[in-house]
Amino acid sequence: MRLSDRLAAIDDDDVFEADPEAPGAPPRAKRHRARDDAWAEAKRKVRALVLEEVAPRMAGLEGDALRAEVRRALDEILQREEVSVSVSPIERRAFVSEVIADTLGYGPLDPLLHDDTVTEIMCNAFDDIWVERRGRLVEADVEFADDDQYRKVIERIVAAVGRRVDESSPMVDARLPDGSRVNAVIPPLAIHGAVLTIRKFASDPLTAMDLVDKGTYTVDLVTLLEACVRGKLNVLVSGGTGTGKTTNLNVMSSFVPHDERIITIEDSAELQLQQRHVVSLEARPANAEGRGQVEIRDLVRNALRMRPDRIIVGECRAGEALDMLQAMNTGHEGSMTTIHANTARDALSRLETMVLMAGFDLPIRAIREQIAAAVDVIVQVDRRPDGRRVVTAITEVQGLEGEVVLLQDIFTYRPGTGGAPGRLTATGLRPAFLEKLEARGAVVPAAIFRAPAEVTDPRPTRGPARIPDAATIAEHDPTAR
Numbered sequence: 001m002r003l004s005d006r007l008a009a010i011d012d013d014d015v016f017e018a019d020p021e022a023p024g025a026p027p028r029a030k031r032h033r034a035r036d037d038a039w040a041e042a043k044r045k046v047r048a049l050v051l052e053e054v055a056p057r058m059a060g061l062e063g064d065a066l067r068a069e070v071r072r073a074l075d076e077i078l079q080r081e082e083v084s085v086s087v088s089p090i091e092r093r094a095f096v097s098e099v100i101a102d103t104l105g106y107g108p109l110d111p112l113l114h115d116d117t118v119t120e121i122m123c124n125a126f127d128d129i130w131v132e133r134r135g136r137l138v139e140a141d142v143e144f145a146d147d148d149q150y151r152k153v154i155e156r157i158v159a160a161v162g163r164r165v166d167e168s169s170p171m172v173d174a175r176l177p178d179g180s181r182v183n184a185v186i187p188p189l190a191i192h193g194a195v196l197t198i199r200k201f202a203s204d205p206l207t208a209m210d211l212v213d214k215g216t217y218t219v220d221l222v223t224l225l226e227a228c229v230r231g232k233l234n235v236l237v238s239g240g241t242g243t244g245k246t247t248n249l250n251v252m253s254s255f256v257p258h259d260e261r262i263i264t265i266e267d268s269a270e271l272q273l274q275q276r277h278v279v280s281l282e283a284r285p286a287n288a289e290g291r292g293q294v295e296i297r298d299l300v301r302n303a304l305r306m307r308p309d310r311i312i313v314g315e316c317r318a319g320e321a322l323d324m325l326q327a328m329n330t331g332h333e334g335s336m337t338t339i340h341a342n343t344a345r346d347a348l349s350r351l352e353t354m355v356l357m358a359g360f361d362l363p364i365r366a367i368r369e370q371i372a373a374a375v376d377v378i379v380q381v382d383r384r385p386d387g388r389r390v391v392t393a394i395t396e397v398q399g400l401e402g403e404v405v406l407l408q409d410i411f412t413y414r415p416g417t418g419g420a421p422g423r424l425t426a427t428g429l430r431p432a433f434l435e436k437l438e439a440r441g442a443v444v445p446a447a448i449f450r451a452p453a454e455v456t457d458p459r460p461t462r463g464p465a466r467i468p469d470a471a472t473i474a475e476h477d478p479t480a481r
């Protein structure tokens with residue numbers, strides 16, 4: 001039977017999507033290893049031929065029409081003798097989809113992009129791809145055919161947002177059409193070859209209840225955070241890279257009442273606010289001539305002229321911290337941002353440094369006064385070794401004493417014992433901001449601040465039995481007196 005006949009035996013319309021959990025499916029790594037060089041070589045050849053054939057007609061085509069065109073070209077090419085290669089009928093479906101993915105999509109990254117358990121994709125080289133799956137870093141069992149294909153995919157992603165990646169701009173941020181955040185770095189900055197990092201955009205963003213289910217929040221914490229947001233406290237979410245800062249900010253922003261005008265400011269738009277009255281602003285890098293840059297700082301200052309009720313800044317990294325503090329102190333209470341730091345104390349030091357980056361020679365005490373007056377609560381987040389993302393502390397900023405900003409932990413994380421997961425627990429201290437909240441009509445039940453009772457063994461500790469001697473009995477015997 002001719003190759004084309006064998007291929008035709010399989011239905012074209014079935015889209016191949018790798019399903020790692022499909023019952024009975026061999027592990028993807030094994031399937032991958034089973035492909036021989038001829039398969040890889042045929043794919044390379046066919047991909048190039050399809051591109052060559054379809055490229056001149058691609059301009060006017062979109063979506064299904066484009067897909068159909070690629071399938072048609074592919075079928076035609078597969079029937080030619082020069083690419084006849086022994087492809088089993090079972091493999092044809094994969095072949096068709098992979099070539100379509102290579103031509104129209106992101107090649108081997110497509111299945112990873114469709115896999116909901118994958119939250120981040122990291123390509124260190126065309127054949128060295130890692131993913132974060134359920135919070136853990138694992139090697140992916142896919143790879144690009146060669147560096148050329150890998151670089152073409154990077155260029156396609158970057159070009160789609162009107163940017164380019166080349167010698168003169170070897171480091172770019174971009175976004176996939178679904179909103180996923182992309183960063184690409186190519187040589188000479190990336191020493192061993194191009195590096196591509198994709199933070200997948202959650203099509204269905206996590207909600208407060210999802211975070212309770214995942215063990216990130218407790219129900220008490222949701223109650224408190226909701227009151228803090230409704231009561232217009234200024235909140236700082238602090239954490240390391242990828243610990244869930246933006247996700248927390250997004251969840252907290254969901255508590256903002258629907259009648260308030262919210263302005264979000266980000267480097268790369270990731271927040272997904274559900275309210276109707278939201279204005280989203282995004283910073284812009286300089287163009288190829290080095291002009292046209294708009295920084296977060298410019299946007300914060302501009303936002304003040306847009307009658308915001310709340311300003312939400314995706315991440316404070318530099319001088320915008322000063323503008324943010326000023327906004328928080330001058331009638332834009334209820335503003336929120338995230339900061340890269342490992343503890344609440346650390347977050348405040350970082351904030352100080354960032355304020356200095358604004359270029360004003362402010363005395364430290366003045367900066368601390370601003371910080372102490374502006375920030376009410378710090379939510380510290382972290383990723384545990386088991387991949388779980390948790391809130392590890394809720395810390396109140398109480399004010400300034402001398403030159404020191406006073407902090408008080410309201411909730412802290414207690415590691416679990418005997419293999420049990422840890423838990424965020426109340427310290428027993430009532431935050432001073434409760435008065436502010438009450439004045440603004442946000443009431444928090446006192447019970448949530450109660451520290452859990454220490455679990456002690458109710459049984460009396462037993463020592464060795466002591467039998468009283470005659471003298472002791474006589475001493476305690478009332479009838480003997």
Ligand SMILES: Nc1ncnc2c1ncn2[C@@H]1O[C@H](COP(=O)(O)OP(=O)(O)OP(=O)(O)O)[C@@H](O)[C@H]1O
Nearest residue numbers: 119211214216240241242243244245246247248389
């Ligand atoms: N509580 C959570 N439970 C499970 N997954 C989470 C949780 N919070 C965030 N994630 C996932 O972790 C990844 C990183 O989250 P996020 O973007 O919020 O982190 P980040 O701290 O803002 O990262 P970066 O430092 O890169 O800005 C995302 O894919 C997100 O879906």
Ligand SMILES: [Mg+2]
Nearest residue numbers: 245246247315
């Ligand atoms: Mg973030």
